Amino acid sequence: MSLIKKVKAYTQGRRGPPLLQTYYSLGKLLRKETIYSSNSSLIMRITPFINFTFLLVASLSIPVVFIPPPVAGIGNIILFLYLMVCAKFFMALAGLDAGSTFGGMGSSREMTFSAIIEPVTIVTFAALGLVLKTINLHEMFAATLIAPAITNPPLLLITLSLFIILIVETSRIPVDNPETHLELTMIHEAMLLEYTGPNLALMETSHAIKQTLLIGIIVNIVSPWGLATTPTAGGILLAMVMFLAKAGIVAVIIGLFESQVAKSRLFRLPGLFILAFFFSFLTIVFELLS
């Protein structure tokens, strides 16, 4: 996250925050007090925990260093996607909870975009499943380990869709602008306005986890090298270093991408989604012919 900020700052001719700034901020937030709105209810109080928990469980589906044997169907793509939707559902509810106009607007926009990106996501993952012949993420990565995306053109197409999904789901330009607090531009931030202290820390962490997970999917599909299949200390250590490097590269790409494009008008966005949909659809048609 900080890396993206750093890259953006460099392209804008600034020096940017230190790399570990996100962690400093989290540490600071944990020491602050919690403030609730007098309008808010139970929802506001449990949402940070729910959000964090659901993303943690979702993260079990995306191995970044080591592929364990599948247990009890963890790693099912639909389960993974819906765990993230569930986190979003509660975040949107909490956005309405304080009775602030900003929060409501954020929820409304977030739900709208989550709704129209959903078919894209599902079709993209369906395409993935079709190409790799499994609907379990763990098995998918095991498959890409043998035949990575570079050798498989349809997978590269899917990667493009995945990248767009990553941009949308993590609320980045051109969908959302994570930097501003202007009501015209914000979606995700608007829902976070009412959180304070440790709760805000939880929400921020959840968001970071989500970003890591989605980057993790892309990394594991494009270049799964280094992913350990057996739990040996050396392999895991190597995989960790490799993943950090690879995720770093994706983050740099995101940063560069963000600096190049402008935030688009809200109702222009479905066009972007259609693009992603088209790529995935193309993949499936591709598979169909071959």
Next chain:
Amino acid sequence: MLITLFLAGTGIFLAAALITLLPALRAKKATRQIALWLGLLASVVFLGLSLQILLTQQPFHLTLYQIVPLLRLSFDVDRLAAFFMMLISLVSVSSIIYSMGLIELTKFSPDKKGLMVSAMSLLILSMLLLVASDNSFSLIFFWEIMAITSFFLVMFDFDKKESKKSGLFYFVMTQMSTAFLLFGFLTLFGVTGSFDMKPVADISPGLKTAVFTSLFIGFGIKAGVMPFHKWVPYAYSASPSNISALISGTMSKVAIYGMVRFLLLLLNPELSWGVAILIFGTFSALMGIIYALKEHNIKKLLAYSSIENVGIILLSIGLYIILQSYGLQTTAMLALLGGLFHTFNHALFKSLLFFATGSVANAAGTRDIEKMGGLIKPMPYTGIIFLIGAVSISALPPFNGFVSELMIFQAFLQSFIITSAFIKILLLLGLSMFALTGALAAACFVKAFGIIFLAKPRSKRAEEAHEAPVAMLIGPAIPATLCILLGVFSSQISSLLGFELPTPDLLVVGALLIVFFILTWIILRITANRKVRVSETWGCGIVSQSNRMEYTATGFSEPILTIFQPIYRTSKNVERTFMDNQSVVFKEGKAEINTLKIFEEKIYLPIARFVERLSTIISEHQDVDLDVYILYSLVAVIILLLVAGWIA
């Protein structure tokens, strides 16, 4: 043993219906409460009976009354019928408990309250006997009783103009459904020579298509499939909440039962039917939820969402037929199980949502969600129950709605090995529309829950709301508990019933969720600052917040409305006048956004006008002397004879 239970249940229901009909007793509070208790007992009896059959797979047969050998009321309960019996009796249990509370809060006259209990008992009984029927004669017999009793219940508030319109609409549609069914059943009778519900082997393709079409339309009307759905929002919003829950939770499921029984089991379904059902289902699901998003009358919102869910069920049935005809047995079974499970789940969460809505509407004195808000504070239990329903219906893990949608998703994903390009593209489109539906449903229920229960009250009545009486909490609490249990224990329950699902074990997921939740809480408790302060929401410098500053339901659904504008066929009407001739200084103006009721204006009204014209022509030939009538009959008989001679 089973037969005794069956007869006992029927008898108790009839007793409940009778005592509330007797003029001497029906106005008394004690009578209707006793009748409700009797109904509860009978529902529990039927519940036990159906569970017994489901678990032991031991069907039973009973002939109750035989008019002539062909026409008889006889019953045969197999596992499919038992499954639907369980669903109906379960919803009835909670509906009856809820009614115990609600009925005393309504402003109807004591006589009417008694009648309501009576009609309700008869409605439940007729649905139970309908799914138990083993021949199409007794099925249509109970179908009509169900139609009539439910018509009375929809018309219950007949003093209101809206209810009259809804009732009439409902009556016409329900009779049309009966007419289509009768046509289908009689054609089948013509082929097989009996009303028995046995697999039909030799039937010519033309007749088979005719039977399929008429049965599909007949059951489709009752289920609320688009474009036969128009009565649904009217009828659901006109009737009291306990009745809406029954109609939506069970009556539409009875139609699903009919489809599964006749189209899947009795007739050998063809690929083209599967495609047709899939398209109808997808269309209903998507349009249903898109209309629901726009709706601010909470009961109409739920009604449209019912259309959506019926669409999802049909979609899975269509998928089953398609997969079956390509020989993919396991995946097909997964789709059908997903559909049936969704039927059950929808019955649970939709009835609970209707119950919670009824309580809320009662407390806030309105059904317009724009006038509610902040209700979770005065009504915490109702709020949590509604939340459970909203989470389940949005198909979020680890609740039951998720499991059934997951099964359908998986069936979709596994179906891409079909080689036909057309079917593949169709399934892909179906899958993406299904995904869109799911996500829009989540948006819709964020709106519903958020606007009703969160933030500040938006009207005076909403500020003074009180929690509902205990009975109105226990009623919906039963399905709410089941929503959670059926989701978390889905794998265990399905293997108990003899089906091994390839879905994730949600017990593990649920356990992980709870463990992580508690761990996070404990860690934060230790490490983080524990100070908590409650303060006003920041209002951009305005000292105290008013409810006028909150986000509204209209505002919430505006982006979606704009994106799907072509579907809604909204018409924007902006009029502006200006002070100067260059159109710069704004003087006054008004803007309206209207949603056209396309279905009503483009499909229903033309048909209605045509029928009206036709009947005007016919009525000119009525009202004449007796001899002319005799002439008519003579002509009719001659034509009939000629036709009969021509066919034979």
